[in-house]
Amino acid sequence: xxxxxxxxxxxxxxxxxxxxxxxxxxxxxxxxxxxxxxxxxxxxxxxxxxxxxxxxxxxxxxxxxxxxxxxxxxxxxxxxxxxxxxxxxxxxxxxxxxxxxxxxxxxxxxxxxxxxxxxxxxxxxxxxxxxxxxxxxxxxxxxxxxxxxxxxxxxxxxxxxxxxxxxxxxxxxxxxxxxxxxxxxxxxxxxxxxxxxxxxxxxxxxxxxxxxxxxxxxxxxxxxxxxxxxxxxxxxxxxxxxxxxxxxxxxxxxxxxxxxxxxxxxxxxxxxxxxxxxxxxxxxxxxxxxxxxxxxxxxxxxxxxxxxxxxxxxxxxxxxxxxxxxxxxxxxxxxxxxxxxxxxxxxxxxxxxxxxxxxxxxxxxxxxxxxxxxxxxxxxxxxxxxxxxxxxxxxxxxxxxxxxxxxxxxxxxxxxxxxxxxxxxxxxxxxxxxxxxxxxxxxxxxxxxxxxxxxxxxxxxxxxxxxxxxxxxxxxxxxxxxxxxxxxxxxxxxxxxxxxxxxxxxxxxxxxxxxxxxxxxxxxxxxxxxxxxxxxxxxxxxxxxxxxxxxxxxxxxxxxxxxxxxxxxxxxxxxxxxxxxxxxxxxxxxxxxxxxxxxxxxxxxxxxxxxxxxxxxxxxxxxxxxxxxxxxxxxxxxxxxxxxxxxxxxxxxxxxxxxxxxxxxxxxxxxxxxxxxxxxxxxxxxxxxxxxxxxxxxxxxxxxxxxxxxxxxxxxxxxxxxxxxxxxxxxxxxxxxxxxxxxxxxxxxxxxxxxxxxxxxxxxxxxxxxxxxxxxxxxxxxxxxxxxxxxxxxxxxxxxxxxxxxxxxxxxxxxxxxxxxxxxxxxxxxxxxxxxxxxxxxxxxxxxxxxxxxxxxxxxxxxxxxxxxxxxxxxxxx
Numbered sequence: 001x002x003x004x005x006x007x008x009x010x011x012x013x014x015x016x017x018x019x020x021x022x023x024x025x026x027x028x029x030x031x032x033x034x035x036x037x038x039x040x041x042x043x044x045x046x047x048x049x050x051x052x053x054x055x056x057x058x059x060x061x062x063x064x065x066x067x068x069x070x071x072x073x074x075x076x077x078x079x080x081x082x083x084x085x086x087x088x089x090x091x092x093x094x095x096x097x098x099x100x101x102x103x104x105x106x107x108x109x110x111x112x113x114x115x116x117x118x119x120x121x122x123x124x125x126x127x128x129x130x131x132x133x134x135x136x137x138x139x140x141x142x143x144x145x146x147x148x149x150x151x152x153x154x155x156x157x158x159x160x161x162x163x164x165x166x167x168x169x170x171x172x173x174x175x176x177x178x179x180x181x182x183x184x185x186x187x188x189x190x191x192x193x194x195x196x197x198x199x200x201x202x203x204x205x206x207x208x209x210x211x212x213x214x215x216x217x218x219x220x221x222x223x224x225x226x227x228x229x230x231x232x233x234x235x236x237x238x239x240x241x242x243x244x245x246x247x248x249x250x251x252x253x254x255x256x257x258x259x260x261x262x263x264x265x266x267x268x269x270x271x272x273x274x275x276x277x278x279x280x281x282x283x284x285x286x287x288x289x290x291x292x293x294x295x296x297x298x299x300x301x302x303x304x305x306x307x308x309x310x311x312x313x314x315x316x317x318x319x320x321x322x323x324x325x326x327x328x329x330x331x332x333x334x335x336x337x338x339x340x341x342x343x344x345x346x347x348x349x350x351x352x353x354x355x356x357x358x359x360x361x362x363x364x365x366x367x368x369x370x371x372x373x374x375x376x377x378x379x380x381x382x383x384x385x386x387x388x389x390x391x392x393x394x395x396x397x398x399x400x401x402x403x404x405x406x407x408x409x410x411x412x413x414x415x416x417x418x419x420x421x422x423x424x425x426x427x428x429x430x431x432x433x434x435x436x437x438x439x440x441x442x443x444x445x446x447x448x449x450x451x452x453x454x455x456x457x458x459x460x461x462x463x464x465x466x467x468x469x470x471x472x473x474x475x476x477x478x479x480x481x482x483x484x485x486x487x488x489x490x491x492x493x494x495x496x497x498x499x500x501x502x503x504x505x506x507x508x509x510x511x512x513x514x515x516x517x518x519x520x521x522x523x524x525x526x527x528x529x530x531x532x533x534x535x536x537x538x539x540x541x542x543x544x545x546x547x548x549x550x551x552x553x554x555x556x557x558x559x560x561x562x563x564x565x566x567x568x569x570x571x572x573x574x575x576x577x578x579x580x581x582x583x584x585x586x587x588x589x590x591x592x593x594x595x596x597x598x599x600x601x602x603x604x605x606x607x608x609x610x611x612x613x614x615x616x617x618x619x620x621x622x623x624x625x626x627x628x629x630x631x632x633x634x635x636x637x638x639x640x641x642x643x644x645x646x647x648x649x650x651x652x653x654x655x656x657x658x659x660x661x662x663x664x665x666x667x668x669x670x671x672x673x674x675x676x677x678x679x680x681x682x683x684x685x686x687x688x689x690x691x692x693x694x695x696x697x698x699x700x701x702x703x704x705x706x707x708x709x710x711x712x713x714x715x716x717x718x719x720x721x722x723x724x725x726x727x728x729x730x731x732x733x734x735x736x737x738x739x740x741x742x743x744x745x746x747x748x749x750x751x752x753x754x755x756x757x758x759x760x761x762x763x764x765x766x767x768x769x770x771x772x773x774x775x776x777x778x779x780x781x782x783x784x785x786x787x788x789x790x791x792x793x794x795x796x797x798x799x800x801x802x803x804x805x806x807x808x809x810x811x812x813x814x815x816x817x818x819x820x821x822x823x824x825x826x827x828x829x830x831x832x833x834x835x836x837x838x839x840x841x842x843x844x845x846x847x848x849x850x851x852x853x854x855x856x857x858x859x860x861x862x863x864x865x866x867x868x869x870x871x872x873x874x875x876x877x878x
Contacts, residue, residue, distance in 0.1 A: 130217055132156055132253065136359060137371045138352045140378045141562075145269070147345075147352035154266025155369055157276050159249040165281050166264065167248055168322035169288040173313045175209040176320055179244055183210045183235035210235040213251045257287060258294030258301070271299055273343030281323065282331035285313040286340070299340035306340055307333045347385035350420030350430045351376055355560060363564055363572045370572065373563040377416045383669045384408060384417040387662045391643070392422050399652040401628075401643050405431040406662065407543040408639040408670065413556030413579070416637070416670070418540075429646070436522065436536035437627045437642065440620030440655065441494040441604070443533030445596060446515040446545070448491050448499075450506040452588045453514070458488040458595050462502075464495050472528055474500035477621065491595045492603030494619065496532055503531025517583045519545035519555060533620060543631055543640030549596060549616060550633035552680040553589045555580030586681075593679050600632065607660040608632055610667050612676040617663075619655030628653035630660045635677040637670055639663055688714050688725065688736050688748055716748060723748070 133151035140146050148154045159167060171178045177185050185208050207215070214234035215227075238247055257267035267287050268276040279287070289309025290297045299306035314328040323331075333340065355372055363370070388404040396402055408417040420430035429435070451460075464482040466473060474496045481497065482489075490498030503511055508526035515524065520542070524535045540558055547556040557579055564573040584592070596616030600608045604619040608630070617632025626648050631640040641659040644651060653659070693702040693711040701710035714725045714734065723736040723745065736745040 129250070131367075134366045135369045136356055136366070137369070138355050139371065139373050140348075140376045140381070141374065142378060143373075144378055146348045146374065146376060148266060148269060149352055149356040150366075152262040152266055153260050154263050154269055154276075156253045156263060157265050159245045159252075161277050162252075162264070163277075163279060163281075163284070165317070165323060166276065166279060166284045167252065168320075169284050169313055169317055170209070170248065170252060172316040172320045172322055173288050174212075174291065176316070178209050178248070181208060181210075183237075183239035184208060184232050207231070208235060209251050210238050210247055212255070213247055214238055216254050217250070255291060256294055257290050258298040269343075271342045280331070281314075281327065282310065282333065285317070285331060286310040286333075289313045299342050303338065303340040307335060307337065311335070345424045346382070347388075347419040347421075347424060348376065348378075348381055349424040349428070350432065351381070351415075351418050351560065353428065353430060354418070354420075354433050358561065359564075362561065369567040371565050371567070372561055373565075374560050375414045375416060375562055376418075376560065380408060380417040380666075380670055381419075384419050384666050387665045388419045388641075389422055391658055391662050395658050399658065400645075400649070401651040401653055401658075402645050403431060403643070404662070405435070405539050405642045406639065406666065407432050407540050408637060408666065409543060409547065409556075409558060410637055411547050411551035411556075411633070411635065412554075412577075413544055413547055413558050415558055415560040417666075418560075427646075431642065431646075432539045434538070436538050437644065438535070438622035439533040439537055439542050439629060440622040440627060441496075441499075441533055442542060442618050442620030442629045442631050442640075442655070443515070443535075443537075444491060444494065444499045444531065445549070445592060445618055446518060446520075447502050447506070447511050447531040448487060448595060449518075449584070449588060449592055450510045450514045451487065451502045452591045453585070454506050454510075456487060456502075458486060458591050460487045461485070462487060462490055462498050464490065464497050466497065467501070469500075469504055469528060472500075474529070474532060488595045488598050491618070492599040492601075494599075494604050499531040500528060504528050515545065517555065517580075518548055519558075533622070539629075539640050539642045542629075543638055546617075546631050546633050546640070547638050548583050549589065549592055550635060550638050550679065553582050553584035553586060555583040590681050593681070597679065604654075604656045605630060605632065605660060607656055607664070609664045610634065610671065613671055614676070614678045615667075616679060619660065621654045624650035625653050626650055628655050628657075628659050630655045630663050632663055632667070633679075634667070634671065635679050636674060637667065639667055639670075641666075688716070688723065688734060 135152055135155040136149040137155055138146045138149060175181075175185070177187065211231050211234075214231050214237075218230075218234055242250075253263040253265070255264075256262050257264075257270070259270050261267040261270040264279075264287065265276040267290070268274055268279055268283070271287065272279070272283050274283075286299060286306055286309070289306065289312060290299075292309075296302055297305050297309050311332050314323070314331055317323045318325050318328040351374065355374060359366055359370075359372075384406045388406055392402065392404050403422055404419070405421065406417065406419040407415070409415050418432050420432045420434075421427050452458075461484050464476070464485050466475065466481065476496050477494070482493075482495070485493075485495065485498065487498065487502075489495075508528060508530050511530055512524050512526055520537055522535075522537045522541065524530060544556055544558045548554055559575055561573070562575045563571065565571055593616055596618060597614065599605050599619075600615060600617050605617050608615070608617060613634045613636075615632055615634045617630060620629040620631075621627070627642060627644045628651065629640065629642050631638070633639070641662045643653055643659055643662075693713050695702050704711050713722050714736065715722050716736070724739050725734050726737050727733070728735050728744075736748045737743070738745045
């Protein structure tokens, strides 16, 4: 018997479902199931594990159409979303997993890179902040700043010396999270990374101020991965070892601002002519705005971009709360303004360059900041600069010259002003020190001085006419010839034929000797044309070579530096008064001053004007007027002026026009308010002079057997003749006595008696602990107990103290000699230079310069005015 079990009868099947019996198909007739019924059964049987078909191979009864088992189909559809949620959850988990793995490997890679590039750095215990290049601070005589020199162009300043808004401007513009990050700014790095991805390229840097300090101090500027890694490592090290203030101070003092200025002080001086300590808010913002591109954003190169950058920095400062919006607006320069007022480097920069070039010779290599005190008078410097610039601007286009130079010094060689060119910013070439040009006729005084030393006088006659000497034939610039003239006239009117004849007569070697002795240091060749100033020299040495004419015959060494000190005020160098001593005999000096005064009274320099002052000088014009010069002097100052072109192109100048005008303008201002002083006559006339007695048989000083000291005799300084003397008991002075009356001789000044008794031991002021000067029995002593010569102000030394310890003779510039006066038995200081040979009874020390004996020239006999015969005419056969 067949049993058929329906789905509803199975265990677990639906309990309340009923089904009508379905009609059985006819025997042999196939029944086709519907799609819904077949799938439903497939699913159920598959899930229940029962047979797919019936037990007897029959077909299950067809359920009613209205029961399509929709709930089962619904359950099957509801299972699909659960599978989709499982798949998306697995994807997220996978993503997180692989993200974690990637981060892990990325972190390991970063660590590896850091370790790799960090290992290339030296050991951290050797890291140290490099010393900042030394600065040379150059000051004028009054202490005002001339300029800073060195690799940085300015000294370092501390954080707390600056106005509060200066460091604030750096932070707001360059690194606004500087005070909070640890050397590297992760937030900034992420922001830059996002911007760069969006822009598909690097938009800006992400280095912090600390990283920039690390780069500037330790690394090269190469933009490589390794350098950036090392930069970050060093930045973290800096943050661990220095305070934020110290790091910011390092940055401000070492960052480059363009125009050769490194550091905030150098930038402030370069662009605005003020110290960084005195910067305004607007100036500080403009300087900080330069930093991203110093060559493009600085106010001298591109003022409009500098104004835009200033506005940006001020706005950032206001946003960060360092200043108010009102302060930012007030400090801004209007965008309509086309320029920015910046400092212009003046002629004092030529002085600063010269001073910098002297430093190694004065103190050796510089390893620390130094302060240099110079002799420059700031007012005179600016007066000189104005005179030269105005002359070039007004006369240059008409006369065809573009450059000028000026050197002014006191008669002892102290430089007071120097102009090396018209515009320092356009050309840093120093035409006063570096340039060597033909001096023209300004060299002729050395030729005439050699002639005076040979025995000629200003009144010696010479023939102004053409001549030829070994193929050389000098010509006068005017093309005219005056015939017989005096040497005074020959120099005053700058006659080339006279200078040429003299140069040959005294020999070119003698001319070079005189020029070198006077101060010309440039090597020269002994050729006859040297007398016309054809050999090149610089304006500085030429001007200094005229100083002996102004100061009484003493050579000078041009000096611009009085003192050099370290930043700790330690004295590294201090100028002394030492010099070459006397280089002109007093009588020759008087003759030269006579001729050089004539040159400015009636000669080529007659255009010079200096009210109330006696002065002398000489003009000079080189071939084709390439150079035009005038060097003139008073008893207070010597000044030389040069005009011309750098390319040696000819001009329409002469030494007697524009150079003389510049000299007059400057010297008038330089002498304003001073009492006029006459040019030194160069003679001991009117003085009593002690001279050593010389043994005519041996030529040696006569020694007093009682004292062991050289004996002296007093002479009239004007005539060189011995005079009788006595000591005035009232004054202690040695006076000349008229032997006929026994009374002091009129017109001869007495001299102070010699060496008073000395006290030993240093005397100190109890209030200050410093040595003091004292007066004992009318005699002055210094703090060391040494007697002071009231005439010279020098200590009076023991006669055995040595040649270098004696006081300096103001007339000769040589150390004086201490001897015993046989008449009084007192010690007296004797000048080392005699006034005359006096029959060979007196001699001078070996080092003393002495001119040759006068030439006994007979008075010439003239047949007519045009045929006067002179000594030089006999030499040349003219």
